[in-house]
Amino acid sequence: MKFLPLGYSAIMRKPVRAILTLLSVVMAFTLFGLTIGLNATFTAIAETSRADRIYVNPRFGEPLPTAMAGQTRAIPGVAQVGAVGALFGYHQEKKNNEFVMMVDDNMRKVRSDWPLSAAQWDMIARNRTGIVISRIAAARWHLSPGSDFVLATPSIAKADGTGSWTLHVLAIADDRPDWANGYMMGNFDYFDKARPAAAQGKADWLEVLANNPDQSAAVGKQIVARFANSATPTQTITEKAAEQASGSGLDLMAVTRGVAVIGLLMILFLTANVIAQSVRERFAEFATLKTIGFSDSAVLTLVVLESAVPCILGAMLGVGVAAAFAKAMPRLFPPGFAIPVPTMTPMVFVWALISAVIVALGSSALPVLRLKRMDIATALARR
Amino acid sequence: MLRQIFIVSALNFKSLKGRFWQSMVIVVGLGATIGVLLSMMSMTVGLRAAYDRVGDPGRAIVVSKGAESEGSSSVTRAMAPIIMDAPGVAKDVDGKPLADRQLNIGVPVLRLNGTKGYTTMRGFGPKGVALRPEFHMLKGRMFQAGKRELVVGVGAQTMFQNVKIGDQVILPDGGWPIVGVYQTGDILDGQLVGDTETMLTAFHRSAYNSILVRLASHDTLDAFRRALTTNPALSVTVERHSDWYKKISGQATTLLAVLAYVVGFVMAIGALFGCLNTMYAAISTRGREIATLRALGYGAFPVAMSVVLEAVALAVAGALAGAAIAWLMNDGRQGIWGVNIFHLSVPPSMIGLGVGWAIVVALLGGLLPSIRAARRPVVEALRAT
Numbered sequence: 077m078k079f080l081p082l083g084y085s086a087i088m089r090k091p092v093r094a095i096l097t098l099l100s101v102v103m104a105f106t107l108f109g110l111t112i113g114l115n116a117t118f119t120a121i122a123e124t125s126r127a128d129r130i131y132v133n134p135r136f137g138e139p140l141p142t143a144m145a146g147q148t149r150a151i152p153g154v155a156q157v158g159a160v161g162a163l164f165g166y167h168q169e170k171k172n173n174e175f176v177m178m179v180d181d182n183m184r185k186v187r188s189d190w191p192l193s194a195a196q197w198d199m200i201a202r203n204r205t206g207i208v209i210s211r212i213a214a215a216r217w218h219l220s221p222g223s224d225f226v227l228a229t230p231s232i233a234k235a236d237g238t239g240s241w242t243l244h245v246l247a248i249a250d251d252r253p254d255w256a257n258g259y260m261m262g263n264f265d266y267f268d269k270a271r272p273a274a275a276q277g278k279a280d281w282l283e284v285l286a287n288n289p290d291q292s293a294a295v296g297k298q299i300v301a302r303f304a305n306s307a308t309p310t311q312t313i314t315e316k317a318a319e320q321a322s323g324s325g326l327d328l329m330a331v332t333r334g335v336a337v338i339g340l341l342m343i344l345f346l347t348a349n350v351i352a353q354s355v356r357e358r359f360a361e362f363a364t365l366k367t368i369g370f371s372d373s374a375v376l377t378l379v380v381l382e383s384a385v386p387c388i389l390g391a392m393l394g395v396g397v398a399a400a401f402a403k404a405m406p407r408l409f410p411p412g413f414a415i416p417v418p419t420m421t422p423m424v425f426v427w428a429l430i431s432a433v434i435v436a437l438g439s440s441a442l443p444v445l446r447l448k449r450m451d452i453a454t455a456l457a458r459r
Numbered sequence: 460m461l462r463q464i465f466i467v468s469a470l471n472f473k474s475l476k477g478r479f480w481q482s483m484v485i486v487v488g489l490g491a492t493i494g495v496l497l498s499m500m501s502m503t504v505g506l507r508a509a510y511d512r513v514g515d516p517g518r519a520i521v522v523s524k525g526a527e528s529e530g531s532s533s534v535t536r537a538m539a540p541i542i543m544d545a546p547g548v549a550k551d552v553d554g555k556p557l558a559d560r561q562l563n564i565g566v567p568v569l570r571l572n573g574t575k576g577y578t579t580m581r582g583f584g585p586k587g588v589a590l591r592p593e594f595h596m597l598k599g600r601m602f603q604a605g606k607r608e609l610v611v612g613v614g615a616q617t618m619f620q621n622v623k624i625g626d627q628v629i630l631p632d633g634g635w636p637i638v639g640v641y642q643t644g645d646i647l648d649g650q651l652v653g654d655t656e657t658m659l660t661a662f663h664r665s666a667y668n669s670i671l672v673r674l675a676s677h678d679t680l681d682a683f684r685r686a687l688t689t690n691p692a693l694s695v696t697v698e699r700h701s702d703w704y705k706k707i708s709g710q711a712t713t714l715l716a717v718l719a720y721v722v723g724f725v726m727a728i729g730a731l732f733g734c735l736n737t738m739y740a741a742i743s744t745r746g747r748e749i750a751t752l753r754a755l756g757y758g759a760f761p762v763a764m765s766v767v768l769e770a771v772a773l774a775v776a777g778a779l780a781g782a783a784i785a786w787l788m789n790d791g792r793q794g795i796w797g798v799n800i801f802h803l804s805v806p807p808s809m810i811g812l813g814v815g816w817a818i819v820v821a822l823l824g825g826l827l828p829s830i831r832a833a834r835r836p837v838v839e840a841l842r843a844t
Contacts, residue, residue, distance in 0.1 A: 096736040103729030107722060136631050136662055137564065170525065231531050309631065311567055313575055320574050335495055335722055339729070342491040346733045349484050353740060 079374070083381040086354070097350050098386045098393075101435075104343035105394025105428055106401070111332040111339075112427055113402055113418025118329050120253040120419055125319035128289035129186065130296050132282040135309040139278035142268070144303065144310075145182070148284060151302060153295040155287045158183035159279035161267040163241060165229035167217060174217075174227055176207060176243065176260040178267035186283045191250035192261075199246040204266035206246040212258030215407070219245045225260075235272050254319060256416050284312075340431055348439035351383045355443035362447055363455035376444050384436040391432035395425055463761035464768075467752060471745070471765045472772070478744060484737045485770065486777035488730035489820060493813035494781030495726060499719035501789040501803040502796065503712045509801035510711075512645035514704030518590065519680055521670040521687065524694045528707065529563040533666040538693055542670045547683030549673040551589055557673035559584040562655050564662065566628065568619040578615060580628075581647070582655030582667075590673055591643065599624045599639030604654045607632070607661065610639040614648030614800035617793065622651070632661045649800035671700070711796065727820055734824025738770050742832040749832055750840035759833035766832050770825030771818055778817030782810040 087094045132148065134140055145157045161178035179187075184197040196208045209219060219225060227241045234240070243262055251258055268276055284299065286292045296312035303310045355362070362375055399420040418424075475482055521542050526532035534542070543558035551557045562582030570576045585604065588594050602608045607630075611622045621627075627634030628651065635653065642648060655667065674680055684697040698706075742749065749762055786805040794803045 092739060093736055096732045096739075100729045100732035100736070103725055103732065107725045107729070110721075110725070135567070138663075170527075230525055317575060331499070335499075338491050338495055339726060342488055342726070342729065342733075345487050346484050346729075346736070349481055350736060353481065 079378060079381060082378055083385065086358070086378065086382050087385060089358075090354075093350065093354075094386065097347060098390050100346055101343055101386050101390025101432075102394040102397065104339045105391045105432070106397045107339040107394075108336045108391075108428055108431065109395035109398025109420065109424060110401065110418050111336040112424050113398060113420050114332050114416060115329050116419040116421045116424055117253060117256075117416050121319060122316075124189075124252060124254050125315045126189065126289070127314050127316040128286045128292055129315040130284040130286060130292055130299070130312050131315065131318055132284055132299055132310050132312050134281070135311045138308050139275075139280055140282060140308050140310065142180075142277050142279050144306075144308070145180075145279070145282055147302065148282060148299055151295065151298050153287050153291050153298070154284055156182055156185040156285040158186040158283045159264055160281050160283060161264050161278075162280040163227060163229060163232065163262065163267060165227040165232065165239075165241070167225065167227055174260070176227060176241075176262050178262045178264045180264040180279075183264075183283065186285045188285075191252065193249075196247050196249055200261060200263055203244065203246055204263050205242065205244050207243045207260050207262040208247045208249050209245055209260045210249055210251040210255065210258040212251050212256075213260050214245070214248045214258070216258065219248075221245055221247055233272050233275060234270050236270075241270070253419070340435060344435045344438050347383055347387060347435060348442065351379065351439050352443050354382065355379060355447065359450070359455050363450065363452045366450075366452050367456070372448060375447055379444055379447060380436065380440045383440040384433070387432045387436035387439070388429065391428045392425075395420070395428045460758070460761065463757050464764045467757060467761045467765040468768050470748070470752075471769050474745065474748070475769070478741060481737055481740055481744075482769075482773055484733045485730075485773040485821070485824075486780065488733040489774045489777030489817045490781035490784070492723060492726040492730045492781065492820075493778040493817060494785045496719060496723035496816070497782055497785035497805050497809055497813050498789050499722060500716070500809055501785065501805045502794055503715045503719060504806060504809055505794060505801045505804040506712050506715070506796055506799065507708050508804055509646045509799065510704040510708030511701065512593070513643075513647060514699075514701030515593075516699055516701040517674055517677060518700035519672050519674055519683060519697055520700050520703050521672070521695050521697050522668075524696050526696060529561070529668045530565065532668050534560070534668065534670055534695070535666045538695070539667060539670060541690065541692060542687060542695070543672065545683055545686040547675055547679035547686065549675045551586065555586070557586055557590055559586045559590050559671050560655050560667040561587075561669045561671055562658050562662075562664075563668040564658070566630075566651065568615075569621065570618060571620060573620075576619070578619065578650055580609070580651040580653065580658070582658045583652055584655045587652075587655075590671055593643045593645065594641060594647070595643075597640045597642050599637075601639055601641075602653055605657055606654065607635045607657055608638045609635050609651050609653040610641050611637050612648040612650050612652075612800075613640055613642045614793070615650060616640065618649060618795055618800060630658075630661050631663070635661075646799045646801065649795075711799070715796075723816070727816060731820050731824050734770060734774065734820060735827065737773075738766060738825050738828035739831070741769065742766060742828050745832075746835070746840045750835070750837045753837045754841070763829035763833040766829035767822065767825040770821040770828075774817040774821035774824075775814055778814045779810075782813050786810070 132140070142159050145159050148154060149157045159180045160183065163176040163178055165174060166172050167174045179200065181201045192208060199206055200208055207225065214220065217225060223245045225243045225245060227243065229239050229241060232239065284295070286295045292314045296314065299312050300310055365375055398418065402418040402420060405417045521534065522529065522532035523534060539560050543556045549557040564580045565577045566580045568576055568578050588601070596610070597613055599610070602610050609628055615622050622637060624637055624640065626637050628637065641652065672683070674683065680699055687693050687695055687697055752762065753759070782805065789803040790805045792803045794801055
């Protein structure tokens with residue numbers, strides 16, 4: 077226990093230096109928290125995407141007749157098929173892009189892992205103009221159950237000629253990591269019947285749940301073969317593969333990891349310097365401590381303590397700042413700006429703590445070596 | 460005064476050797492910051508440059524009213540000739556307008572690593588090549604109008620499987636062979652090109668995506684736009700080709716730029732605290748020296764200046780080192796973003812920006828210590844050990 081006051085006085089000997097060191101460690105770990113948190117988000121997306129859910133997309137852009145859903149259902153290995161209409165448009169101003177997935181009632185079985193309650197799925201099915209939206213989407217447009225949301229769709233014709241859809245918010249559901257911008261889901265039947273006769277009976281894509289994830293690839297191939305010679309050939313991709321393919325082709329995880337490591341190395345260099353200098357200044361003091369009977373390990377503990385306190389404290393503060401920033405992020409960026417938000421999982425904190433300990437030990441290593449080799453008499457004489 | 464600043468600074472830099480590792484904190488801190496900033500920005504800059512090159516300011520693009528991308532735009536067969544014959548469009552040697560009906564269709568492709576992806580298949584009409592002086596064939600031959608064949612961009616070949624000469628691309632009416640490889644030096648290099656009318660038939664489409672024209676001169680855009688937007692038979696948006704691509708590249712590159720600046724900003728603040736720390740330590744090491752100078756009659760300002768100058772010199776050295784590393788690692792490397800292929804780039808302007816950041820950090824980090832150095836009472840400093 078006697079170390080604590082000693083360690084405290086060592087750190088507070090130069091308070092400006094201590095605070096500056098702490099602050100730079102905080103910044104490094106803010107960066108660390110954000111980048112590793114971003115990696116946690118990417119991992120979560122990879123984990124939520126399923127290998128047994130197959131998207132059936134038009135191969136050449138023409139929408140798919142809904143009759144294909146029934147034909148797809150008959151293919152062996154297919155458990156469920158749902159149809160989706162994509163309502164792309166903007167809200168109030170052209171720059172406010174928004175997208176509502178209009179789903180048929182089978183989609184509740186295809187997307188059984190989505191965070192919608194049975195009651196919420198019922199709401200979508202029963203209210204033609206109703207939508208269930210996620211928290212992020214609700215926050216973006218300041219919507220709550222009962223509010224109206226008007227979407228203009230210049231590229232999707234409506235039978236009444238308006239291209240304007242008034243949708244009623246029924247309920248708010250939880251978000252999904254792979255829908256970083258939130259989501260909105262409405263009623264496919266309304267979407268379908270509101271369109272001009274020529275455009276009716278068509279889905280933008282189908283979603284299939286396979287009986288067995290290992291057979292998804294084979295099921296996908298069968299679906300493609302089934303419609304290869306129809307007016308609307310298809311292509312299929314599992315949700316998992318789509319998630320991998322939707323990436324920009326850039327290994328963002330490697331980039332963020334690289335940034336985190338460079339930030340840590342920079343801070344390692346910085347704290348190592350500070351500790352080295354602090355030890356250099358107090359060389360004679362350490363000699364005195366040894367003279368009055370402090371053991372080698374006691375003196376070393378003191379030095380390690382001196383670097384560990386700012387590192388660990390700074391790491392926790394820094395990750396805290398990162399968490400606060402991540403929480404505020406959806407409000408900081410304009411709507412429709414698809415920036416992935418870092419997830420502050422407990423593992424992020426654990427990694428930060430481990431890194432902080434490594435930096436603390438690394439930065440005190442050289443001074444510790446010097447103290448170990450110290451010749452007490454010379455050190456005292458230098459004074 | 461200037462002489463004093465010079466003498467004090469020279470003395471200062473001579474003593475740097477003794478404070479080597481301490482001073483390296485500034486160099487390493489800013490080197491890491493600027494290196495990371497420029498590496499991340501090299502993607503944004505390269506991508507933007509690839510877009511800017513397609514956007515020839517001498518061309519204009521016509522899309523349906525309010526369309527934000529070529530894919531979501533549609534120009535009917537009836538509208539096309541009105542647009543192409545409008546005033547302000549340059550004429551080719553054969554007297555016909557230098558204008559082209561374009562198609563823009565997404566086609567599924569297999570990436571080299573086996574994952575599925577998309578690229579853009581573009582339709583060129585008879586004037587497609589004449590409109591684009593940057594387009595030239597590298598290998599094989601150009602597709603023939605009316606034939607079901609395609610040419611592929613040189614960049615697409617480095618990203619996707621099955622796009623060599625002789626390979627077939629599966630379209631709704633069967634396989635279309637690839638007969639040649641072209642290069643444009645911009646994002647078209649990652650795409651495929653075929654004959655507009657033949658593709659239109661194959662895809663059962665009745666409308667083009669856009670019309671591209673060469674303007675008679677740089678200033679005829681307004682006349683051209685007025686002719687089209689006042690014509691009740693048309694409902695279109697006219698944009699200078701360069702402005703159009705600036706808008707598109709803005710959508711694609713803002714995210715990357717935001718990421719780079721957020722990371723760079725956080726690191727710069729970290730480096731700033733490191734800089735403050737180092738400069739405070741430096742003036743405390745140099746305490747006696749400074750006090751002696753003051754006692755000899757040197758002013759407070761030259762002393763303060765010498766501290767700031769030292770910080771700036773170290774920071775700029777660090778920034779240049781970081782920029783050099785970023786340049787060596789990234790400049791010229793081929794990058795892929797979505798369906799676009801481009802070359803990463805660390806241009807002198809970005810290096811300048813990095814050095815600018817470093818100077819700001821050094822000024823902020825040197826200022827407080829310099830004030831303290833200048834204000835410290837001489838007697839007290841001389842007495843201190």
